[in-house]
Amino acid sequence: xxxxxxxxxxxxxxxxxxxxxxxxxxxxxxxxxxxxxxxxxxxxxxxxxxxxxxxxxxxxxxxxxxxxxxxxxxxxxxxxxxxxxxxxxxxxxxxxxxxxxxxxxxxxxxxxxxxxxxxxxxxxxxxxxxxxxxxxxxxxxxxxxxxxxxxxxxxxxxxxxxxxxxxxxxxxxxxxxxxxxxxxxxxxxxxxxxxxxxxxxxxxxxxxxxxxxxxxxxxxxxx
Amino acid sequence: xxxxxxxxxxxxxxxxxxxxxxxxxxxxxxxxxxxxxxxxxxxxxxxxxxxxxxxxxxxxxxxxxxxxxxxxxxxxxxxxxxxxxxxxxxxxxxxxxxxxxxxxxxxxxxxxxxxxxxxxxxxxxxxxxxxxxxxxxxxxxxxxxxxxxxxxxxxxxxxxx
Amino acid sequence: xxxxxxxxxxxxxxxxxxxxxxxxxxxxxxxxxxxxxxxxxxxxxxxxxxxxxxxxxxxxxxxxxxxxxxxxxxxxxxxxxxxxxxxxxxxxxxxxxxxxxxxxxxxxxxxxxxxxxxxxxxxxxxxxxxxxxxxxxxxxxxxxxxxxxxxxxxxxxxxxxxxxxxxxxxxxxxxxxxxxxxxxxxxxxxxxxxxxxxxxxxxxxxxxxxxxxxxxxxxxxxxxxxxxxxxxxxxxxxxxxxxxxxxxxxxxxxxxxxxxxxx
Numbered sequence: 001x002x003x004x005x006x007x008x009x010x011x012x013x014x015x016x017x018x019x020x021x022x023x024x025x026x027x028x029x030x031x032x033x034x035x036x037x038x039x040x041x042x043x044x045x046x047x048x049x050x051x052x053x054x055x056x057x058x059x060x061x062x063x064x065x066x067x068x069x070x071x072x073x074x075x076x077x078x079x080x081x082x083x084x085x086x087x088x089x090x091x092x093x094x095x096x097x098x099x100x101x102x103x104x105x106x107x108x109x110x111x112x113x114x115x116x117x118x119x120x121x122x123x124x125x126x127x128x129x130x131x132x133x134x135x136x137x138x139x140x141x142x143x144x145x146x147x148x149x150x151x152x153x154x155x156x157x158x159x160x161x162x163x164x165x166x167x168x169x170x171x172x173x174x175x176x177x178x179x180x181x182x183x184x185x186x187x188x189x190x191x192x193x194x195x196x197x198x199x200x201x202x203x204x205x206x207x208x209x210x211x212x213x214x215x216x217x218x219x220x221x222x223x
Numbered sequence: 224x225x226x227x228x229x230x231x232x233x234x235x236x237x238x239x240x241x242x243x244x245x246x247x248x249x250x251x252x253x254x255x256x257x258x259x260x261x262x263x264x265x266x267x268x269x270x271x272x273x274x275x276x277x278x279x280x281x282x283x284x285x286x287x288x289x290x291x292x293x294x295x296x297x298x299x300x301x302x303x304x305x306x307x308x309x310x311x312x313x314x315x316x317x318x319x320x321x322x323x324x325x326x327x328x329x330x331x332x333x334x335x336x337x338x339x340x341x342x343x344x345x346x347x348x349x350x351x352x353x354x355x356x357x358x359x360x361x362x363x364x365x366x367x368x369x370x371x372x373x374x375x376x377x378x379x380x381x382x383x384x
Numbered sequence: 385x386x387x388x389x390x391x392x393x394x395x396x397x398x399x400x401x402x403x404x405x406x407x408x409x410x411x412x413x414x415x416x417x418x419x420x421x422x423x424x425x426x427x428x429x430x431x432x433x434x435x436x437x438x439x440x441x442x443x444x445x446x447x448x449x450x451x452x453x454x455x456x457x458x459x460x461x462x463x464x465x466x467x468x469x470x471x472x473x474x475x476x477x478x479x480x481x482x483x484x485x486x487x488x489x490x491x492x493x494x495x496x497x498x499x500x501x502x503x504x505x506x507x508x509x510x511x512x513x514x515x516x517x518x519x520x521x522x523x524x525x526x527x528x529x530x531x532x533x534x535x536x537x538x539x540x541x542x543x544x545x546x547x548x549x550x551x552x553x554x555x556x557x558x559x560x561x562x563x564x565x566x567x568x569x570x571x572x573x574x575x576x577x578x579x580x581x582x583x584x585x586x587x588x589x590x591x592x593x594x595x596x597x598x599x600x601x602x603x604x605x606x607x608x609x610x611x612x613x614x615x616x617x618x619x620x621x622x623x624x625x626x627x628x629x630x631x632x633x634x635x636x637x638x639x640x641x642x643x644x645x646x647x
Contacts, residue, residue, distance in 0.1 A: 024404050024407050025402065025404050025405040025406070025407065026401060026402055026405065027401045027402075028404075028466050028467070028545070029538065029541075029542055029545070030513065030537075030538065030541050030542070030545075031538070033513075033517055033537070035517060035520050035521065035524075035533075035534065035537065036520075036534050036537065036538065039530055039534050042530075048530050048531070049529075049530050051530075052524055052530035052533065052534070056521050056524050056525065059517055059520070059521055060521065061623065061626075061627075063514055063517065063518075064620075064622045064623030064624075064626075065623060066620065095637070098630075098633075098634065099634065101630070102630055102631065102634050105627055105630070119407055119408050119409050120408075120409060122406050122407060122408035122409075123408040123409055123410045123411075125406065125408075126406050126408050126410075126411060126415050127410065127411070132411070132415075132456065132459045132460065133415055133418070133455075133459050134452060134455060134456070135422075135451055135452055135455050138415060138418055138419055138422065138455065138459065139419060139422070141406065141415070142402070142405050142406045142415055142416060142419045143402075143405070145405055145406035145407075145408075146402065146405040146406070149405075171638060173641070174638050174641035174642050175637050175638065175641050176637050176638065176639070176640025176641030176642075176643070176645050177637045177640065180599060180601075182637070183598060183599065184598065184603075184604070184607055185633055187594055187595070187597075187598045187604075187607070187608075187611075188607055188610070188611040188614075189611075189626055189629075189630060190594055190611075191591050191594055191595070191608055191611035191612060191615065192611040192612070192614045192615040192618070192622060192626055193615065193622060193623065193626060194518075194587050194590055194591055194594070194615065195587070195591065195611065195612045195613075195614070195615025195616050195622075196614075196615035196616070196618050196619060196620075196621075196622025196623070196626070197514065197587065197615075197622070198584055198587060198615070198616065199616075199619035199620050200510060200514070200620060201510070201511070201514060201580045201583050201584050201587075202577075202580045202584075204580060204581050204584040205584070207581045207582075207584035207585040207588070208584045208585065208587050208588035208591075209588060210585050210588065211584065211585030211586055211587065211588025211589040211590075211592075212588035212589065212591060212592050213588070214585070214588075214589055215588065215589040215591075215592030215593055215596075216592055219592065219596055
């Protein structure tokens with residue numbers, strides 16, 4: 001169980017703010033991708049390796065998000081930081097993993113909704129009462145919007161990690177499937193997501209088969 | 224083959240059209256109907272930039288497009304037709320030319336005088352009236368930005384006052 | 385930007401990282417575009433103020449426009465891919481320096497808006513980013529330490545990211561209105577195509593590795609085949625439908641537990 005002392009919460013908020021702005025308003029260096037963000041969350045909780053395990057699963061799920069801007073997209077960054085921090089402090093069982101994945105998908109939608117809300121608020125920050133920015137206030141208004149985005153991410157990560165650590169441990173004892181069956185389920189989902197994203201990449205099935213072949217040969221040689 | 228997508232989008236050719244719809248529908252050609260772009264070589268160059276090399280691009284004026292539409296509909300290749308605004312659409316729709324055509328409202332952004340109806344659709348009262356006229360001439364109008372999102376019919380978009 | 389000093393060019397490049405900072409539903413990244421261009425506009429108008437004489441074809445010589453008016457033209461609606469936006473910023477900076485009429489600059493931005501978005505979607509969002517993300521996934525599944533997998537993804541991904549921002553700004557600033565012809569020569573499509581091929585091969589590899597890290601029992605091959613078939617059949621709807629299946633699976637497992645059939 002992650003210990004939410006002031007120090008951890010502050011660092012989480014900082015990381016959450018950073019991955020939130022990375023999503024749109026600052027840089028797009030892709031620290032907001034689930035793999036990186038969940039690992040960062042795990043790192044804050046002291047277990048980056050376990051954050052990365054969750055991150056790989058989340059990354060595969062996120063590959064299926066159509067990469068062109070619809071009006072509301074699930075937001076990967078803050079959700080993955082919160083989930084990585086929670087999962088790193090939790091027992092690494094398959095049932096906790098699958099519950100955390102589902103919780104993260106919900107948090108991604110909550111995140112997407114706050115992004116939508118912020119883009120509405122930004123209309124007002126940029127042009128209060130319809131007055132477009134001028135030389136005198138353009139920079140201040142623009143930077144205010146970025147600051148708001150940072151705060152949004154910080155709050156989202158704190159709420160998200162608290163929610164996960166309140167809900168998942170309550171549900172987990174009722175998990176009625178065996179550990180190995182649950183493990184299977186997780187891997188099935190991951191593989192299906194990977195295969196599903198081939199279409200988006202232009203359905204180059206021969207290349208996929210080639211990659212699989214290389215993998216099999218590699219496994220056979222290292223056995 | 225019927226027109227794969229007939230879209231009103233002020234950005235004309237862009238990511239949602241090329242990646243979102245183009246890959247989904249497997250199109251071979253994109254037609255841009257715009258009197259100003261057709262007359263300006265450097266603008267045509269810029270619009271073509273966004274298109275993968277295996278997809279062809281045709282530019283036509285509204286006048287020419289009124290004849291071309293029948294040719295495009297008869298052609299076996301799959302085509303996306305793009306117009307920039309409601310005005311161009313209304314000019315094309317004269318004399319029932321778009322009867323039974325499905326029209327997709329894909330993106331008209333904010334400008335003074337326009338009201339927000341959807342996150343990607345802002346229309347002025349005049350534009351709403353023109354759309355109703357186009358619908359009365361037989362066209363079926365829905366708003367939808369991407370293949371995966373929910374379509375909104377014109378009746379839901381513009382409830383009769 | 386041949387006419388701008390290096391310090392101005394550097395400031396524009398750095399500001400481009402914030403170009404989407406005030407993304408909003410009315411003007412999209414228009415204010416961000418003006419924010420990024422501002423050091424160039426300030427420089428031009430300072431130059432004009434110092435020389436005092438309006439020169440024909442020089443910085444706003446013909447129009448006598450103030451900085452205030454120039455900024456007002458650029459805060460209005462604009463959109464683009466965040467990395468490729470530097471192409472537009474560079475080209476507009478050159479055209480402003482050349483004294484191109486504002487109406488032409490406006491049409492130029494309008495035509496560029498969709499094209500740059502489309503280029504970025506095709507090269508970065510739908511090819512380069514999946515490819516590099518899967519590199520990270522494959523490395524981690526193959527047993528690399530977490531930091532090595534994360535760092536590989538970030539370094540490979542951002543090498544193209546920084547190249548696009550920097551080269552884009554330079555290309556825009558050199559070509560101005562001729563951008564269409566010049567940008568067409570850039571090897572964007574071949575890179576996107578090759579990246580998609582590599583991404584597909586890596587997906588094949590990742591599937592094999594994912595099976596290999598699950599515990600060894602006779603059913604795992606059948607499971608993998610079913611999972612691959614499911615993904616291939618669902619295609620672009622995979623995420624939506626799998627999320628639904630995930631809900632159903634979790635509900636089923638919890639119900640079993642509640643009824644006392646727990647593991």
